[in-house]
Amino acid sequence: MEAIEQRPDLERLFKESAEDLARYFSRRHDSGEKAQDLVQETFLKMARRLETGNAPVHLRAYLFGIARHVSHAAWKRTIYERKVRIDYPDDLTAAAEPDERVRAATEVIEGLPELQREILDLRFSQGFSYAEMAEALEIPIGTVRSRLHNAIALVRDHLRENNPE
Amino acid sequence: MKPESLDALMIDHALGELPREVAELLDAYLLENPEESSRASLLREAIGATDSVVQRRPDLFRETGESRIEKGFMLSLFSRMQTVAVAAFICLAGVAGFFLKSEMAKQQGEIQSPALLATTRESPWARYHIEDSVGEPERIFPVRVESQH
Incomplete structure (x- = not known):
């Protein structure tokens, strides 16, 4: 009964978020075809969880929380299949000449731990709020805020070092 | 206001995470303190640069399993x-x-009445000694000893 009531929400969520989710998987796995499979897998898992009576606060954030697990499982499968570490190709947008500001920020961001990079990705790629990121990443909202602030402060400090005036 | 607290507020403001009233107060504060405005603009610049990196460099945000390993390790620890x-x-x-x-066993052994202790000794002055009753080993009975003196 509950599942039937939640189905329209899921359909709406699919229409609203499938594209964003595909972009999320493409960014994390560098494969468009694979991304579509992972989107389907994520929505299947979401439907199953909703059927068990889970009532997430932020539906979209909850969806991305599942997507994160799906993404990691896919990554692990790929690693085991290939038995080698995946070396992703270098910067796909290298053609676009980055300015000094972006270059400085890149230097900082590539040195950040993965969780902090995930926070930046969800914030600037998906436009998530602190609360949504906390739900998707299954961490306290205070952690999201402090990690995000820390990353921005590091970028700011590096920009200031590179451009002291 | 501490610079760190102000920075945090300015970042929250730039990311649209401040309640409207607080955002208005912060704007008013920055208008009255132009020297702090440069801090705010530098933070906005950092946020803009970070945004650009996220858009331009998806390779920096690929799945590596690093955070899961960290989390799994902490959980297992x-x-x-x-x-x-x-x-x-x-x-x-x-x-x-x-x-x-x-x-407790030692204390039980120690806690005996002086009279009983006296009677357990084989002393010519003992008036009683302790005997087990036949068939009832748990119970003990004082038995009068005829004085030899």
């Missing part, structure tokens, strides 16, 4: 620590129980 704590508690309880039991 926590569960391992819990197991060790439980094992240590059981050992401690066992040792404490053993000592407590031996101490």
